[in-house]
Amino acid sequence: MVNKAVMSVWVILVLGMLQGCGSGDNLPREPISGTVSLDGEPLESGNITFTPASNTETSAASAAITSISEGRFSLDAAVGLVPGKYVVIISSPVAGKPAAPAKSRRSAPGVADTVSGTGADDAVEEPPTREIIPIKYNTQSTLKADVTKGGPNQFEFSLSTKS
Structure with a gap:
């Protein structure tokens, strides 16, 4: 089960990297931004991945990944998200x-x-x-985002390591 989840994350990361080189796909993308906190503190660093909640022919092109720095993330319209519902995966591996x-x-x-x-x-x-983000926000994420045409598409994710 864990291997399948890890493989899914890697596939998403690769798709995100390929997509990050400039979309050129003519999809109606929206800029997004937001914050991520862990136990009330801004997440120092990590990655945030948005994967479409439903399977469509543009799903792979609609997925995106970006870095989190000092609790903030953003994607401009050129590489942003197509309006729709997304599952959000947050990762922050530390030594x-x-x-x-x-x-x-x-x-x-x-x-x-x-x-x-x-x-x-x-x-x-x-x-x-080791991953500091609990699996409910990571490989078994329950986080959601709804990207709308015209925005504002600002998201706040407040994560907790406590049950």
């Missing part, structure tokens, strides 16, 4: 706890790694990331 030093797979203990120039005992794995 987890630092990993312990790892043994190099290229070198024997205490032997310098000829690729990186570091000793085998100096190699450190990247810390894993």
Whole structure:
């Protein structure tokens, strides 16, 4: 179940990136903007994805993703949303706890790694990331947005980590 949800998010992200290079599709797009807070504080950084709530022939072209910075997001009319109902997915991955030093797979203990120039005992794995947004706003989002022709299409999403 989680793999299917993660795959869906990746598909949406790729579609959003492709669409973000300039629409050129002649769809009647509207600018959108808004805010995202988590537990009463502006969300420092993340991404917000809008996917059409219904399947239509323009669904893929209607999806959009943009970044959240200091609790704010926006899309101008050139890459905005087609009027309609959307499911909203919010994501904000952060670095987890630092990993312990790892043994190099290229070198024997205490032997310098000829690729990186570091000793085998100096190699450190990247810390894993974790998602700080609860799944009810993320992979199993219950958030909705209704984009209307002529706007104002300003949305406020107040998220909570508490049940």
